[in-house]
Amino acid sequence: MGRGVGRAAGSPKPGGRIDSGRSCASPAPAAIAASVRPAASALLEVRKRDLLLDLRHGSFRITTGQQEQDAPDHDEKRDEEHDQAGHGYDLGQTAEIDDRHAPFARAPWGCIARAAMMQSHSPWTGRPIVLVGLMGVGKSTVGRRLAARLSLPFADADHEIEAAAGLSVTEIFDRFGEPYFRDGERRVIGRLMDGTPKVIATGGGAFVNDETRNLILEQGLAVWLNASPDVLAERVRRRDTRPLLRGRDPKTVLTDLASRRDPYYALAPIHVSSQRGPHEATVNAILKAIGR
Numbered sequence: 708m709g710r711g712v713g714r715a716a717g718s719p720k721p722g723g724r725i726d727s728g729r730s731c732a733s734p735a736p737a738a739i740a741a742s743v744r745p746a747a748s749a750l751l752e753v754r755k756r757d758l759l760l761d762l763r764h765g766s767f768r769i770t771t772g773q774q775e776q777d778a779p780d781h782d783e784k785r786d787e788e789h790d791q792a793g794h795g796y797d798l799g800q801t802a803e804i805d806d807r808h809a810p811f812a813r814a815p816w817g818c819i820a821r822a823a824m825m826q827s828h829s830p831w832t833g834r835p836i837v838l839v840g841l842m843g844v845g846k847s848t849v850g851r852r853l854a855a856r857l858s859l860p861f862a863d864a865d866h867e868i869e870a871a872a873g874l875s876v877t878e879i880f881d882r883f884g885e886p887y888f889r890d891g892e893r894r895v896i897g898r899l900m901d902g903t904p905k906v907i908a909t910g911g912g913a914f915v916n917d918e919t920r921n922l923i924l925e926q927g928l929a930v931w932l933n934a935s936p937d938v939l940a941e942r943v944r945r946r947d948t949r950p951l952l953r954g955r956d957p958k959t960v961l962t963d964l965a966s967r968r969d970p971y972y973a974l975a976p977i978h979v980s981s982q983r984g985p986h987e988a989t990v991n992a993i994l995k996a997i998g999r
């Protein structure tokens with residue numbers, strides 16, 4: 708079932724391009740290997756640094772005593788209601804700088820400001836802030852809140868693609884296939900990266916595309932939102948709008964995607980972990996990480 712995107716029923720743009728631009732040729736295996744090698748070595752470097760700066764203590768915890776609830780990214784009113792009601796679990800909730808790639812993993816709250824400064828290799832200078840990461844991590848719902856906190860426009864790449872195509876993401880996958888969606892995604896993000904300050908939530912696979920990733924890294928400030936497969940699987944179960952998960956066990960798929968995509972996401976200069984907890988905790992962690 709697709710997300711409603713305000714299209715004229717039965718009048719998709721037939722076989723047309725989702726956005727203006729060039730078509731995307733599949734990368735040759737050698738090109739993929741060349742792209743992955745620096746990603747893996749970057750990851751290794753970060754891990755080495757993590758070992759040297761061993762700040763592994765407690766966690767920044769917020770307890771709201773309520774279950775984390777669904778908050779569809781396109782339903783702002785409902786999202787806000789959930790926010791006011793409070794998200795999360797009756798256990799301690801965590802929003803922290805990424806626990807594998809940052810030197811201040813699981814640091815107590817008092818350490819996070821200092822740690823965030825250490826992590827801010829690229830403090831925000833007004834470039835588009837681009838959220839990347841796996842499905843369900845919160846790019847859309849956190850991104851919209853982040854934009855509100857910074858008084859910036861917000862754009863959701865998935866929604867932009869849907870609006871341009873007059874079809875939901877699921878319908879685009881079904882009618883035209885994933886390569887067509889990826890091509891549209893690349894061009895839509897190219898259009899969104901217009902140099903003006905804004906927050907952009909990407910689709911989960913966007914940052915894996917070499918051209919898209921390079922554009923974001925060159926012209927934006929990429930923030931990797933990360934969460935454990937358990938947390939992701941809980942979140943994505945709430946909506947049946949992700950074609951890559953249809954009829955499959957979400958945790959299995961997300962664990963597999965994480966192993967393949969994390970080396971790419973790790974190339975983002977800012978890493979923020981979004982574990983169980985309110986969206987605002989993740990927003991706060993991002994703001995600290997980008998020096999705001």
Ligand SMILES: Nc1ncnc2c1ncn2[C@@H]1O[C@H](COP(=O)(O)OP(=O)(O)OP(=O)(O)O)[C@@H](O)[C@H]1O
Nearest residue numbers: 777778842843844845846847848911942984985986
């Ligand atoms: N602290 C939190 N951080 C992020 N998401 C949360 C949080 N608490 C609850 N959620 C919920 O997780 C679900 C997934 O979030 P969202 O749709 O923003 O993910 P996404 O990264 O945009 O996924 P996709 O790549 O599929 O678009 C939503 O229902 C959202 O409300």
Ligand SMILES: O=C(O)C1=C[C@@H](O)[C@@H](O)[C@H](O)C1
Nearest residue numbers: 842865876910911912949950
């Ligand atoms: O991780 C992915 O590949 C995807 C994530 C979603 O945001 C959508 O872009 C689409 O469902 C594909």
Ligand SMILES: [Mg+2]
Nearest residue numbers: 780846847908
């Ligand atoms: Mg999204």
